[in-house]
Amino acid sequence: MASFLWILCFFCYFFVFASNGAAAYRRVFRFPESQETSSIASNQYRTAYHFQPPKNWMNDPNGPMYYNGIYHLFYQYNPNSAVWGNITWGHSISTDLINWTPQDPAIHPSKSFDINGCWSGSATIRRGSEPAILYTGIDAENRQVQNVAIPKNLSDPFLREWSTPDYNPLMEPVDGLDPSQFRDPMTAWHGSDGHWRVAVGAQIAGNGTAVLYKSSDFVHWVRAASPLHTSKGSGMWECPDFYPVPSKGRQGLDTSENSKDVKRVLKMSLSETQSDHYMLGKYDIEKDIFVPDETVDDYRVWLRYDYGKFYASKTFFDEEKKRRISWAWLNESDTEADALLKGWAGIQAAPRTIWLDSNGRQLVQWPVKELESLRRNGAHLQNTELKTGGLFEIKGVKASQADVEVDFELPSLERAEPLDPSWLMDPPKLCREEDASVQGGLGPFGLLILASHNLEEHTAVFFRVYKAHNGYMVLLCSDQRRSSLRPEVDKPAYGSFVDMNIEKEGRISLRTLIDHSVVESFAGGGRTCITARVYPEVLVTGDIHLYAFNNGTETIKIPKLQAWDMAKPWINV
Numbered sequence: 001m002a003s004f005l006w007i008l009c010f011f012c013y014f015f016v017f018a019s020n021g022a023a024a025y026r027r028v029f030r031f032p033e034s035q036e037t038s039s040i041a042s043n044q045y046r047t048a049y050h051f052q053p054p055k056n057w058m059n060d061p062n063g064p065m066y067y068n069g070i071y072h073l074f075y076q077y078n079p080n081s082a083v084w085g086n087i088t089w090g091h092s093i094s095t096d097l098i099n100w101t102p103q104d105p106a107i108h109p110s111k112s113f114d115i116n117g118c119w120s121g122s123a124t125i126r127r128g129s130e131p132a133i134l135y136t137g138i139d140a141e142n143r144q145v146q147n148v149a150i151p152k153n154l155s156d157p158f159l160r161e162w163s164t165p166d167y168n169p170l171m172e173p174v175d176g177l178d179p180s181q182f183r184d185p186m187t188a189w190h191g192s193d194g195h196w197r198v199a200v201g202a203q204i205a206g207n208g209t210a211v212l213y214k215s216s217d218f219v220h221w222v223r224a225a226s227p228l229h230t231s232k233g234s235g236m237w238e239c240p241d242f243y244p245v246p247s248k249g250r251q252g253l254d255t256s257e258n259s260k261d262v263k264r265v266l267k268m269s270l271s272e273t274q275s276d277h278y279m280l281g282k283y284d285i286e287k288d289i290f291v292p293d294e295t296v297d298d299y300r301v302w303l304r305y306d307y308g309k310f311y312a313s314k315t316f317f318d319e320e321k322k323r324r325i326s327w328a329w330l331n332e333s334d335t336e337a338d339a340l341l342k343g344w345a346g347i348q349a350a351p352r353t354i355w356l357d358s359n360g361r362q363l364v365q366w367p368v369k370e371l372e373s374l375r376r377n378g379a380h381l382q383n384t385e386l387k388t389g390g391l392f393e394i395k396g397v398k399a400s401q402a403d404v405e406v407d408f409e410l411p412s413l414e415r416a417e418p419l420d421p422s423w424l425m426d427p428p429k430l431c432r433e434e435d436a437s438v439q440g441g442l443g444p445f446g447l448l449i450l451a452s453h454n455l456e457e458h459t460a461v462f463f464r465v466y467k468a469h470n471g472y473m474v475l476l477c478s479d480q481r482r483s484s485l486r487p488e489v490d491k492p493a494y495g496s497f498v499d500m501n502i503e504k505e506g507r508i509s510l511r512t513l514i515d516h517s518v519v520e521s522f523a524g525g526g527r528t529c530i531t532a533r534v535y536p537e538v539l540v541t542g543d544i545h546l547y548a549f550n551n552g553t554e555t556i557k558i559p560k561l562q563a564w565d566m567a568k569p570w571i572n573v
């Protein structure tokens with residue numbers, strides 16, 4: 001067991017206490033002033049167990065599917081450069097979602113209906129055995145049109161070659177559709193009337209919408225009178241996704257499933273904010289529309305898969321293991337010049353199993369079980385205490401490539417500070433103003449990740465507990481503002497509340513996947529997720545540390561902490 005290092009002089013050495021003039025007990029400790037340094041683009045920022053192509057630019061995950069024992073992941077790919085452009089469909093295959101073998105690009109600009117780019121789309125497995133991909137082509141007139149691609153040879157187990165029939169395009173931007181705002185067809189679903197349905201993201205008069213089409217043969221598509229759903233003022237909906245989740249349990253369902261006990265998720269990627277949001281509701285099969293449980297036209301209060309960097313996500317049904325899995329693009333936060341120096345840009349989030357919370361209010365996500373096969377020796381602690389100002393190093397684990405699971409137990413909620421209701425609208429602001437250095441009652445407590453020995457660089461992932469008028473609220477923050485000494489890197493602070501009853505549950509769990517330039521955090525068993533991209537210099541110098549800390553006045557218990565090194569799988573080598 002790594003010893004519980006009470007670095008009592010921690011505050012004397014690293015932090016200087018000073019009154020901030022707020023509540024009497026509230027004090028601020030300061031991290032060392034950062035000495036900003038100029039640009040470096042290191043290969044240490046390349047991830048070990050997150051999906052990346054061998055080189056060049058990647059953005060959205062496309063057409064993920066499980067077919068005849070093989071997982072396929074396609075992705076938006078520039079074969080020529082580390083910046084966006086020349087978009088084709090990269091392709092990799094796997095039998096375990098962890099190790100990936102690269103294939104030649106599956107779809108590339110070749111005909112008048114996609115000559116200027118093969119943009120995002122989805123796979124549908126028709127009649128259980130015939131895969132088809134619907135994707136957006138940028139045609140010779142630079143219009144966004146929807147096309148189909150089908151495998152050239154169904155007996156090829158890896159589905160390496162795809163053809164784009166000459167009868168494309170299937171759907172065109174006519175009758176009021178803007179040719180520059182009409183893209184990203186979702187996985188199609190089959191109705192009991194024998195017709196296929198698919199929706200395509202669009203923007204009409206500033207409103208985000210999913211335009212619905214129907215077809216009996218997957219070739220001739222007719223636009224339905226009403227869209228699947230529209231929301232005022234949300235801007236262009238990119239990469240919409242629409243799928244069923246059972247009201248109870250974690251099992252995934254085929255996209256066409258629509259029984260009574262099933263809820264529907266409508267996810268949209270908002271191009272203005274580059275964030276993925278979703279609504280829960282029902283699919284009205286008579287009217288062919290999505291009816292949300294709550295209709296709120298302010299997207300700022302819509303639920304999110306992830307409150308950090310996480311975009312253009314797409315789910316698929318894993319027939320073999322009966323689960324629904326999501327992929328998402330994690331863009332870089334360093335500069336285009338860095339991308340060119342590194343020779344690559346863009347990674348995928350760890351694949352996550354996704355299901356409806358037992359209270360029916362939100363989705364829950366958890367890294368796929370297979371990821372645990374990469375866990376190697378590490379640190380295991382039990383029944384440890386974190387007193388006020390406590391900081392201890394989690395030793396015995398590779399701090400740049402780890403999987404950490406920790407439970408924080410709160411012996412008493414008495415010191416929770418009152419919640420100002422205005423904070424509910426802007427948790428990231430709260431994370432900035434009451435960051436890890438600001439002493440509170442119950443928290444901040446959590447992890448300091450990818451930290452230098454003197455904490456000049458670190459990413460703080462932490463909780464605070466507040467007392468609201470009707471109970472307690474748990475805030476999760478992922479603060480990157482001190483993640484790197486490099487000034488040119490984007491370093492926001494992210495935050496969100498965790499939908500949990502801390503009085504009843506008594507403890508808060510945190511799992512964090514650390515993989516060089518990515519920090520993916522799952523709080524409350526996956527009820528709130530925040531992903532960050534970080535570029536610390538310490539990754540280059542190699543002196544990297546991982547700490548647990550408590551800067552609240554209440555002692556926090558750690559009944560269990562487990563941290564593992566993560567092995568490097570074969571990803572596109």
Ligand code: DQQ
Pocket residue numbers: 059060076087119120136183184238239312
């Ligand atoms: N990326 C694709 C589009 C999609 C956008 C182009 C979302 O199809 O709308 O690379 O990141």
